Structure formats: structure tokens, C-alpha cells
Amino acid sequence: MTVSAQKAPIIRKAAPEPEPSDSLYEGRKQIYPQSVSGRFRNIKWGLLIGGMLLYYFLPFVRWDRGPDQPSQAVLVDLANGRFYFFGVEIWPQEVYYITGLLILAAFTLFLMNALAGRVWCGYLCPQTVWTDLFLLIERWTQGERRERLKKAGQPWTLQTVVETALKHVLWLAIAWWTGGAWVLYFADAPTLVKQLATFQAPMEAYVWIGILTFTTYTLAGFAREQVCLYMCPWPRIQAALTDEWALNVTYRVDRGEPRGSVKKAKVLRAEGKPAGDCVDCNQCVVVCPTGVDIRNGLDMGCIQCGLCIDACDNVMSRIGRPTGLIGYDTDNNVERRAQGLAALPPKILRARTLIYIALIAGVAAIMGVSLATRNTLGIDVMHDRNPIYVALSDGSLRNGYTIRALNKHGSARDFKLTLEGLPRGQIEILGQKAEGGAVSVHVEADQTLELRVMVTTPPDAPPPASTPIKLVLTDPKTGEQTTRADFFKGP
Amino acid sequence: MVDHTHQDIDAATGTATTGHEWDGIKELNTPLPRWWLWVFYACIVWAFGYWVVYPAIPLPGGHTKGLLNWASRDAVMQEVESLKATRAPFVGKIEQASLQDISADPKLAEFARAYGKSAFGNNCAPCHGSGGQGAVGYPNLAGDRWLWGGSLDQIAATITHGVRSGDAEGHDPAGAAGMPAWSQMGLNAQQIDQVADYVVSLIAPTKADVSAGQKIFAENCVACHGEDAKGNTDLGAPNLTSKSKWLYGSDKATVVQTIANGRAGHMPAWGAKLDTATIKSLTIYVHSLGGGQ
Ligand code: SF4
Ligand code: SF4
Numbered sequence: 001m002t003v004s005a006q007k008a009p010i011i012r013k014a015a016p017e018p019e020p021s022d023s024l025y026e027g028r029k030q031i032y033p034q035s036v037s038g039r040f041r042n043i044k045w046g047l048l049i050g051g052m053l054l055y056y057f058l059p060f061v062r063w064d065r066g067p068d069q070p071s072q073a074v075l076v077d078l079a080n081g082r083f084y085f086f087g088v089e090i091w092p093q094e095v096y097y098i099t100g101l102l103i104l105a106a107f108t109l110f111l112m113n114a115l116a117g118r119v120w121c122g123y124l125c126p127q128t129v130w131t132d133l134f135l136l137i138e139r140w141t142q143g144e145r146r147e148r149l150k151k152a153g154q155p156w157t158l159q160t161v162v163e164t165a166l167k168h169v170l171w172l173a174i175a176w177w178t179g180g181a182w183v184l185y186f187a188d189a190p191t192l193v194k195q196l197a198t199f200q201a202p203m204e205a206y207v208w209i210g211i212l213t214f215t216t217y218t219l220a221g222f223a224r225e226q227v228c229l230y231m232c233p234w235p236r237i238q239a240a241l242t243d244e245w246a247l248n249v250t251y252r253v254d255r256g257e258p259r260g261s262v263k264k265a266k267v268l269r270a271e272g273k274p275a276g277d278c279v280d281c282n283q284c285v286v287v288c289p290t291g292v293d294i295r296n297g298l299d300m301g302c303i304q305c306g307l308c309i310d311a312c313d314n315v316m317s318r319i320g321r322p323t324g325l326i327g328y329d330t331d332n333n334v335e336r337r338a339q340g341l342a343a344l345p346p347k348i349l350r351a352r353t354l355i356y357i358a359l360i361a362g363v364a365a366i367m368g369v370s371l372a373t374r375n376t377l378g379i380d381v382m383h384d385r386n387p388i389y390v391a392l393s394d395g396s397l398r399n400g401y402t403i404r405a406l407n408k409h410g411s412a413r414d415f416k417l418t419l420e421g422l423p424r425g426q427i428e429i430l431g432q433k434a435e436g437g438a439v440s441v442h443v444e445a446d447q448t449l450e451l452r453v454m455v456t457t458p459p460d461a462p463p464p465a466s467t468p469i470k471l472v473l474t475d476p477k478t479g480e481q482t483t484r485a486d487f488f489k490g491p
Numbered sequence: 492m493v494d495h496t497h498q499d500i501d502a503a504t505g506t507a508t509t510g511h512e513w514d515g516i517k518e519l520n521t522p523l524p525r526w527w528l529w530v531f532y533a534c535i536v537w538a539f540g541y542w543v544v545y546p547a548i549p550l551p552g553g554h555t556k557g558l559l560n561w562a563s564r565d566a567v568m569q570e571v572e573s574l575k576a577t578r579a580p581f582v583g584k585i586e587q588a589s590l591q592d593i594s595a596d597p598k599l600a601e602f603a604r605a606y607g608k609s610a611f612g613n614n615c616a617p618c619h620g621s622g623g624q625g626a627v628g629y630p631n632l633a634g635d636r637w638l639w640g641g642s643l644d645q646i647a648a649t650i651t652h653g654v655r656s657g658d659a660e661g662h663d664p665a666g667a668a669g670m671p672a673w674s675q676m677g678l679n680a681q682q683i684d685q686v687a688d689y690v691v692s693l694i695a696p697t698k699a700d701v702s703a704g705q706k707i708f709a710e711n712c713v714a715c716h717g718e719d720a721k722g723n724t725d726l727g728a729p730n731l732t733s734k735s736k737w738l739y740g741s742d743k744a745t746v747v748q749t750i751a752n753g754r755a756g757h758m759p760a761w762g763a764k765l766d767t768a769t770i771k772s773l774t775i776y777v778h779s780l781g782g783g784q
Contacts, residue, residue, distance in 0.1 A: 025528055028526060226524060229524075385622055386622030387622060390633050392735055400780065430594075431782075452780075
């Protein structure tokens with residue numbers, strides 16, 4: 001239907017094309033990635049450990065919000081419609097903060113992509129991280145790539161049964177723990193852990209743990225690279241966002257080709273003929289978690305985890321050739337090298353990255369300012385519609401309003417409600433006349449209260465058909481204030 | 492679909508084509524993973540499951556019920572029940588507490604207003620209007636002029652027993668004590684005109700001489716409307732000095748008509764139809780519209 005995205009146009013000439021198939025369906029080619037050590041592997045281990053610690057233990061971090069308030073630093077309280085994030089408390093009507101966070105996340109992803117391609121995929125995406133962890137267990141229980149390959153082709157033995165069973169038990173345990181940590185974000189973590197341990201937790205908790213156990217187990221244990229190849233939208237999106245200055249894991253064709261064994265290369269070099277550094281050992285392919293041969297050029301299947309760089313560097317140091325045959329490089333340099341030009345250092349500051357940085361800074365600034373100046377009190381006003389105004393027996397005019405006062409604070413507060421813009425207007429709450437032009441409103445901690453408010457003007461001073469007014473809610477203790485504009489209507 | 496004998500490889504991409512060609516444009520074959528195909532099949536099987544567990548197939552005598560015996564009507568009723576369960580603690584308190592206590596408790600009053608508002612929309616709005624604004628012949632409930640009294644207890648009594656409703660405890664149950672038709676009670680057209688002039692002058696002061704009408708008023712009307720014409724809520728006699736909108740209108744022609752032909756509005760006794768908590772909530776809500784009396 002479309003031009004296949006799997007074939008990179010850039011350095012195609014170096015690559016033998018894979019056998020084209022005429023079937024409309026493609027069987028799964030099982031991948032048995034080999035372990036590797038090196039710089040990028042270490043970075044990945046670091047991120048894996050850091051990310052897991054954060055995910056599993058964040059719900060246990062405490063944050064004091066005063067008595068009767070949840071003491072969990074990060075908590076999504078669905079029942080009461082509250083989101084707590086350390087010192088920040090967000091109500092459902094403030095969902096724009098979440099929108100802001102998502103926008104920030106998107107731009108950050110774009111920026112990462114402009115700088116170094118699919119860093120997200122290679123290092124940070126949960127799909128990659130959990131798959132890495134599951135592969136670790138697979139290697140630990142069933143052995144290195146060669147053994148796993150060998151065992152896969154053989155009938156079951158007691159040993160392989162035990163190994164396989166152990167692998168799945170461990171996988172399921174991790175998967176279960178993943179779901180377990182997830183639900184802890186939605187309730188007080190220590191309490192929920194106790195409830196879960198004594199089988200007294202709410203049904204939803206078990207259902208969600210079940211769902212996440214299932215998804216983690218299948219996605220990280222079985223689906224793996226299929227998620228990236230066929231399910232995830234990010235590779236498609238990122239392909240449209242990348243440019244010639246983005247760093248990508250790249251094989252240096254100019255250095256590597258023509259490839260051949262160490263011996264053959266020696267002979268060629270002795271004869272003064274050109275010989276590439278690539279010894280065709282296939283190490284870069286066997287370590288790849290998605291089974292890509294990066295020497296064929298940029299590939300949609302490549303999540304840019306950098307493991308092939310580690311594998312190749314290890315080989316190069318062993319045979320005494322310079323490392324970096326596979327490395328992070330830009331498309332620009334690929335072209336330049338093909339033309340025999342010198343490579344350029346990556347251009348980090350360019351229009352694209354500057355725009356992303358400006359957008360990120362802009363959104364972050366808006367969010368920061370609005371969070372810092374966020375009101376902990378609020379007021380919603382609804383003017384009566386039927387009737388819009390009432391003429392009273394003595395000839396005075398009255399407008400009715402339904403207001404809702406919001407107290408987004410951990411303690412009960414007494415607000416003052418005052419009227420502005422109608423000098424002779426009298427404000428009153430049902431059952432309470434104004435004192436000194438203000439009525440008092442008591443709102444419990446972290447609650448809202450709906451009230452009926454009446455504004456009356458005396459008979460001798462009928463106002464025009466519509467007068468703009470303001471209702472002002474003040475916390476007399478802190479001076480914090482919020483205002484709502486509305487109207488006073490007359491005949 | 493696929494032309495197996497003449498496999499065609501697209502030169503630019505090295506990918507096989509499906510053999511389909513439109514004006515020289517060929518469709519590349521990027522194969523779908525086989526497991527995806529299985530997912531499709533699994534979805535189809537799953538869909539058949541719906542036929543088995545849910546109502547699905549129309550038959551002459553009804554439809555198949557499905558293993559779950561599910562019905563949308565039951566689902567609604569269940570939701571209504573669970574809604575009632577969440578409201579129960581509030582509703583229970585409202586049943587127990589006095590009207591005064593409810594209105595003094597902000598949270599309970601807030602609930603009662605919301606509960607009463609929906610009952611008002613269902614039962615009262617057709618006559619009194621969606622916000623209690625009223626209409627000709629149907630009192631405005633957001634004002635300060637109350638025919639039968641605007642205290643919490645008076646409002647509750649009026650809602651429960653109605654007006655000229657036949658309920659023995661209601662206002663004027665037999666309908667005998669409304670505004671009489673004075674044209675049948677000995678006032679001639681001129682006298683009616685005079686007393687109408689006087690009544691209108693109570694709210695629209697005039698320099699004209701209305702003493703004739705005042706005299707007729709003193710002789711015939713004060714029994715119900717009072718010497719000061721401020722009315723009597725025990726009898727449902729309106730305050731004639733009120734500048735708020737009158738139930739039937741305060742222009743002279745309407746007043747003449749009212750005096751000549753009489754008036755007697757009706758309101759059903761809701762006590763027979765609505766439960767205690769609803770009537771109490773309605774009372775709190777109606778009282779909150781204009782602050783009652
Ligand atoms: S392709 Fe998608 S699922 Fe795979 S690593 Fe990238 S973002 Fe994650
Ligand atoms: S080709 Fe290299 S960078 Fe890309 S996914 Fe494979 S190992 Fe990772």
C-alpha cells in the first residue's frame with residue numbers, strides 16, 4: 001500500500017536485500033538476543049534500576065499535608081476526585097495541568113528525537129525496560145543465546161522443563177509486582193499493601209493487578225519487539241519528526257566495507273587493496289533485541305538501544321582496530337562520508353531544537369507560574385434564570401444567585417463574600433444578613449459548598465437593566481481572594 | 492489475490508508487490524504478522540460470545556435472552572437502586588430532622604436543595620415554571636409575596652395538603668372561601684369600577700378621588716384583605732399593597748375582572764403522591780428560591 005518504511009533509502013547500496021516474500025502474512029522469527037557489556041549496556045542498566053526503583057517505591061514516599069489529609073506524596077484519589085503530587089493538589093476542573101504535563105512530555109520527546117533519534121525507545125520506554133528485565137531472567141534461567149537456540153530445537157528434558165518453569169514463575173512474579181505497584185498509586189500504599197496481604201483489598205485492586213500482570217507478562221515476555229514493530233505509533237511518528245542532524249545508531253559503511261574476515265583483510269591490506277574493518281562476525285546482529293542488522297542502514301525495527309555499538313566496539317578492540325565502526329552519527333555525515341567529505345560534529349542548536357526548547361520553556365513557565373499563584377479558594381456563580389429578577393412588595397429589586405465556594409485547603413476556613421459594582425446593593429445569604437457589607441461562608445477542609453445568595457437594591461434607586469457586578473470571596477486570615485464577574489438585572 | 496507465478500519485485504524498494512496495479516502504481520506487499528491474523532479470528536470468536544450471553548436474536552415470540560439474562564431496563568433499575576443507596580444516609584437524615592434543623596445545617600440543606608430541585612422540575616415546574624418564576628394564575632415562588640404564608644412550615648403544609656384540593660387539612664378544602672364574584676354579591680358595575688380604582692391606587696398612587704371605592708372596600712373587602720389591605724395568609728387573601736407582580740395582574744381591567752368574577756386557584760395535595768423526604772426537600776428548595784417569609 002505504501003512505500004515500505006522498513007527499507008532505509010540512505011545507504012542501501014551496502015546491503016543485500018532480504019528475500020522478498022509473496023505471502024500476505026509473516027511468521028514470527030523468534031529472536032534470542034545475546035548479552036553484551038559496554039558503555040551503552042551500563043547506561044541501560046542504570047536507567048533500568050533507577051526507573052524500577054522509582055516506579056515501585058514512589059507510592060511509599062510520604063508527604064505531610066496536615067491532619068485528615070492523605071499523606072502519600074503521589075496519589076490519584078479517584079473516589080474524591082483529587083490528584084496529589086507532593087505539594088500540589090489538583091481538582092478535576094484543573095485537568096489542564098495534566099494537559100500541560102502531557103504537552104511538556106510530547107515536546108520533550110520531540111526534542112530528544114531531534115537530538116538523538118529514538119532515545120526514548122532504546123533507553124526509557126517501559127516496553128524496552130521490562131523486556132530487558134525479562135531477557136535478563138531468560139538468560140539467567142535458560143542460558144546464553146547459543147544454549148537457548150540449541151534447547152529450542154530439542155525435545156523437552158527435565159532440565160529444560162525446570163528452567164522454563166522457573167523462567168515463567170519469575171516473569172509472573174515481576175508482572176504481578178508491576179500491577180501491584182500500579183494500584184498503590186490509587187490508594188494509601190501501606191494500607192493497601194496490608195489489605196492485599198490479608199485479602200481484604202477492594203475488588204478493583206485485584207482486577208487491576210490482574211490486568212497489569214497479564215499485559216506485563218505477555219508484552220515483555222512474548223510480544224517484545226512485535227510491540228515496537230506493529231503496535232506502537234511512536235516509530236511512525238518519530239520517522240516524520242527526525243531530520244538529517246539527528247544522531248542515530250549508524251554503521252560506517254565507508255570504514256566497514258568491503259567486509260571480510262581478519263585474515264582476508266590482512267591479505268588485502270598487504271596487497272595495498274582496500275579492506276573494511278567489519279569482520280562480518282555478526283555480533284551486532286545477535287545482540288540486537290529486535291533482530292536488526294544495522295549494517296543495512298537505518299531501519300524502522302531499530303529501537304536505537306546502542307547495544308550493537310557495544311558489541312562492535314568489543315570486537316574492534318579485540319582485533320586492534322579503532323572502535324566506533326558502529327556509533328551515533330547523523331544522516332548528514334553518512335552522506336558526507338559517502339562523498340569522501342569530513343564528518344561534521346552534531347549541530348545541537350539548530351532551528352528545530354531551539355523551537356522545541358522554546359516551547360518546552362514556554363509551557364513549563366506557564367505551568368510554573370499558574371501553579372505558584374494557584375488559588376486555594378474558588379467561587380462559581382450562576383445567576384438565576386427564571387426569574388431573572390424579582391420585584392419585591394416594597395418595590396425593591398432582587399436578583400438570586402447560586403454560588404459554590406471551593407476550599408482547596410487542608411483545613412476548614414471561614415471566607416467573606418462581598419459585592420462590588422453595585423453601591424446600594426445589599427448582599428445576603430439565605431438566613432444571614434450581611435455585616436459590614438460581607439457575609440461569611442464556612443467551608444470544610446478540601447470541600448465545596450453551594451449557597452443561595454440574594455442581592456437587593458432599594459426601591460428608590462432602580463438600577464439599569466443590566467449592571468456588571470463582582471462577587472469577591474476572601475480568606476480574611478491570608479488575604480487570598482478570588483473574584484467572579486456577573487450581572488445584576490432589572491426590568 | 493497474490494500472483495504467485497509472476498512474483499514482481501518493486502525496483503525502488505526491493506519489496507514484493509501484491510500484483511495489483513493501477514495506472515502503473517503498484518501495491519507493495521508488506522506482510523501482516525501472522526499472529527495479528529489470529530487476533531482477528533479471536534475477535535470474531537469473541538463476537539459470537541455476545542450472541543450467547545446477551546440478548547441477540549429476534550424471534551416471533553420475543554428474543555433470545557442470553558445466558559446472563561441481561562436487560563437494559565434491569566441495568567437502569569440497578570443503577571437507580573445504587574443511587575438510592577448512596578443517597579440513603581442523607582435522605583434518612585432529612586426524614587428525621589425538622590425543617591429548621593435541615594436549613595441550619597449547610598451540608599444537609601445543600602443536599603435537600605439539590606434533591607428538592609429535581610423533584611420540583613418533575614412535579615411543580617409545569618405550573619410554577621422551572622425556577623419558580625410562576626405565571627398568570629400560578630404564584631411566583633422566588634418573590635416575597637406568599638398567599639398562604641412563606642415560612643418553612645407554611646410552605647410544607649401547602650405542598651402536602653394543597654389548595655382547594657379536597658384534602659380536609661388543606662387550604663379552603665371545599666373551595667367555598669375563595670375570592671367571591673362580587674357582581675353576584677350585590678355590587679353593580681359602577682361600584683366595582685370604583686373599588687377597582689381604589690385598589691389600583693394602593694400601589695399606583697393617584698391624585699384622583701378614590702374615596703367612593705375606599706368606602707366600598709371598607710364595607711366588603713376588609714374582612715379578608717384587612718383594614719390596611721395587607722391581606723391574610725390564613726385565608727389566602729393577597730396583600731394588595733405589594734408592588735411585586737400580582738398573581739392575575741394589577742392593571743385596572745384585570746382588577747375589575749377579578750372583583751366581578753372572583754378567583755379561586757387550585758393546587759394539588761402532594762402529600763398523597765410524594766414521600767416525606769421529597770416534600771421536606773421541596774420545602775427547603777422552594778424556601779431558598781426567594782428566602783421565604
Ligand atoms: S517502538 Fe514504541 S514500544 Fe517500542 S520502544 Fe519505541 S516507544 Fe517503546
Ligand atoms: S540495531 Fe543496534 S541500536 Fe538498533 S535495536 Fe539493534 S542493537 Fe539496538
